[in-house]
Amino acid sequence: MHEYSVVTELISALLPKLEDHDGRVSAVILVKGELRILSDEALRNAFELLSRETRLEGSELVIEPVEVRVRCRSCGYAGLAEHVREEAFHFAIPILSCPACGAEVDVEAGRELYVDRVTIQTAAAAEAS
């Protein structure tokens, strides 16, 4: 349900940044870290609803996932986190622990949530296509 709060912020921050760019917005590419607890489907539904009657109406919200990367505080390992892939969880859960030595880690990637780019169709391009 909090996906609506997130998408409200996303749209209100994005619209002013598009004022200098003419054309029809066809896609908004959102980068989402694996640690965020946001449903892709709920984000897309919220975007479809909340973008109505704005310049973003009719555009597609494309979600690009980012895997969790950690840095070990003990042995210096830097790289992808391990996942628990037990059947009971139904999907893989990133583990915030060093895959090499088991010590505590700092999270270097996996908490992202930002609009990376926006695809715009200009009038000329639309005619040509």
Add this chain to the structure above:
Amino acid sequence: MHDVRMSGEDVLKRQLELADANYHRLKARGVRAISVLGAIGSGKTTLIERLIDRLSACGRTVGTIAADSAGDDDHRRFVARGARSVNLNTQDDCHLDAHMVDHAMDRLPLDELDYLFVENVGNLICPADFPLGVDREIVVISVTEGDDMVRKHPKIFAQTDVMVVNKVDLADAVGVDPQRIVSDYREVNPHGAVALTDARHERGIEDVIRALGIECTSTPSSPS
């Protein structure tokens, strides 16, 4: 067709900045803030009541922010235990955010506080993506919710500092093995602290205090 690069600012940038401001504001006043997450009926309020009692007995001043959709029942309970409390109604929102906490802090005597407990809305999903600016996060789960709660909400449990398993006195009655919950938690969060409590009967509260890294061994029933 062409792509326009965006600045890469976090969608919740405003919230992250406010959470950071809250963190520094609390640090500057010497207040340690702890947020308490958990489902409706897990025992968040009772646990905080017990923590207020213990920490008060150790001579510390405790503040609370009681968040609920509506009403002030929890707030009144905290005030009755001697906490400096603010009631916060989120109305239709399913989570607290840093902005609401910022305003709630305006109504608290921060200079007098040693600890601030922020009780989130009863919900195990939505609050997780909204940082508040606290030092530690506790997630409270009760055995009456079933022994599969960690498996149902693994990402929350993977990211919190302390898990409290509450109502362990009822474990046999509901046929739940608390150790099953603990082993599920260990699987997704090898470094988190664990405490088993029966908050209603004041059992295990010292383990929560220890898990939070707080030194306080007094008990309200046997003041030192």
